[in-house]
Amino acid sequence: MRTHACGDVGVQDTGTTIRIAGWTNKWRDHGGVVFIDLRDRSGIVQVVFSPEIDAELHKAAHRIRNEFVIQVEGEVRHRPEGTANPSIPTGQVEVIAKKIVVLNECKALPFMVDDETDASEHLRYKHRYLDLRRPVIQKNIIIRHKAARAFREYLDGKGFLEIETPMLTKSTPEGARDYLVPSRTNPGHFFALPQSPQIFKQILMVSGLERYYQIVKCFRDEDLRADRQPEFTQVDLEMSFIKREDIMALIEEMIKKAFSDAIGVEITEHFAKLTYHEAMDRYGCDKPDLRFGLELKNVSDIVKDSSFNVFLDTLSKGGIIKGLNAKGLAGYSRKDLDDLTREVQGFGAKGMAWMKVKGVVESPIAKFFSEDTLKALVKRFDAEEGDLLLFVADKENVANDCLARLRNEMGRRLDLIKGGVYRFAWITDFPLFEWNEDEKRFEAMHHPFTSPMEEDLERFMSVETSELPSFRASELASVRAQAYDIVLNGYEIGGGSIRIHKKELQDRMFQLLNIGPEEANEKFGFLLEALEYGAPPHGGIALGLDRLVMIMAGASSIRDVIAFPKTQKAVCPLSNAPSPVDQKQLKELGIKLDIVE
C-alpha cells in the first residue's frame, strides 16, 4: 500500500512518485490549495492538493478531516522558496498529491491527537487507541521495546535461557495480597497469579538450567501509586554458582547497555555502593536520590549539651536528632518555615526546628544553645552565611523517614534535580529481618529464601528461639542478608539476593519467622523438597521494567510507559474490566457472592 514511511520522505526522493498512507494529523484548507499533514509511526509529511492538478482530486481533499486514514500517491518536491518548515524533519519537502484514497473516516474526536494534550487521564485511557497515536506516547512505547530487546540480547549473550513459568500458581502467605483465580475443575480451590516467579526460578536452578531469565508479568493486589500498577513487568533472572558481586557486575553492564540502546545515553561511571546502614544514616531511606547532596547529619552528640527540652526528652527516650542544610534558604520567611513545618508534620514528625545562619545563628531556639554548641552545629553541616538548618527530633525511624522526604522536597525546591542525569546505587547488607510491631514478630525484609551473610551465619543459627519475640532489639536484628537493591534517581528499580540452598538453613529461617513445619510444607513444600536433591548455590534479581522505562522516558508515572494502564481504582477504562459475570459462570465455579450493600 505504500512505498515510503511519512517520516522517511526527504530531499533524496525529490522528483520521484511515491505512495504513502497514514492519519490526517492536521488539515489546512485555503479554498484553493489544501494542505494535509499526513502522520504514520515514523513521522509527519506535508501533502499538497492543488486545484490545477486535478479538480476532482482537489474536491476530495476538501472532505478530509482530522484522523481520516488516507492513502496518497504523489510526487515529492522541494518546497517553494521560503515555505520550508524547520520544525519537522521532513520540512524541506512536500508531496504533490496525484491520487487520494480515503481508507477510513473518523468521527469527531473526544480529544485532539497531539503531543500536548491536556485531556484527563481517564478520558485518554478510555480512548487509549487515540492516546497511543500521540508521538510522545509512541516514543515511550518504543523506548520500552528497545530496553526489553537490549535485556534479551544481553542475557542471551551471557548464556541465559528464556523460560516461562506458570501464571496459574499457588497462593503464598507472606507478602502482598494475591489475585485469585477460581479452579472450575477443583471447586473451592484457587490459583493465585504470581507476585513474582520466585520459587519457580529457584527450582529451575535446582533443575540444572543454571541461567534463567524472563520478562514477565507479576501481579499484586495492593493500592496503586504513580509508580505502582496491579500488573507490572519484571526483568527476572537467576544464576547458579555465583556470588553477590557477580550478579551486581552483570546487572550493571546490562543496564548500561539498555540505556545506550533505548535512549542513547552512555552511563560511564560505576554504580555507587552503599550499605543499608550508610544509606539510612546519610539519606534516611534505602532508596536515596543521589542526584543531589543535602545529606542528613546526626547531631545528637552535639545537642545533648543544650538546654532545649524537646531535644533532651527525645534523647532520653532513645530517639535521635538529625537535620539537613537547606543551602542558601536563610531568606525563608516565618510563614515559609511554618508551612514547611506543617508539611514535615504531615510526614509523621512531631515538629521541625530551624536555624538560619545569618552572621550569628538566628532561631527561636538559639537561646537554649551555647555559642560553642551553635558553632559545632554550623560546622557539622558545613554551613555558610545564608544557609538554613532544619532539624527533626524523634525515634530513629521516624526522624529518618521525615528527613528523607524533607530532603527530596528541598532538592526539588532548590532545583537540584536536573533532567537527563542518572545516578545509580546498589544498596547492600540489608537486615535479614524486620520487626512487625503489629503482629509482634519478625518478618523477612526481602523474602524468606534470602541467605544470611556468611559473617552473620553463626548468630543466625544460635539465637535461642525460646526467647522469641523478646529479641526485637537483640542479635537477630543485626543479622544481615545477602540482599541487594538497585536504586536510580530515588526509585527502587530492582532487588535480589543470594538464596538459601541448604534445607537446614531454610528450615531455620521458617522457624525464626514463626512459620511452623506444617505451614512451611503446605506453602513451599515443593521448594523445600527440591533443596534436598542437590540444590546448587544460586541467586538472582528482578528489575522493575516499568519504572526503569519510566525514568528512561522522563515520564512521571509508569502509566505513561504501559500500553493499557489501569486507574487508581485498578480498573481499565478501555475495556471496563473488572465487571460482573453471569450467574452461570459463578455456578460452574461453585461461587456464591456475599456482597453487603
Next chain:
RNA sequence: GGGGUGGUAGUUCAGUUGGUUAGAACGCCGGCCUGUCAAGCCGGAGGCCGCGGGUUCAAGUCCCGUCCAUCCCGCCA
C-alpha cells in the same frame, strides 16, 4: 481505610455577595479564502453545572451524603 486537589459545552477552563437567557478558547458543522504549517475571516450548533438529598422566594455557587479521577499515607516479603 485516611488526607489533599479536582469534577461546568466534545476538550481545557472562567463563572463575583446565592439573583434575568451559564461564558471563553480550542474542537465540531456551514460559508469565504491558492503557500499554510497553532493558517485566517464570517456564521452556527452544542450544557442533567458528576449523582442524590437539604437550606432558600431563588443554588453551578451554601450544607450533608455519595460516585469518579489524581497525588499522598496506610498497604506493597
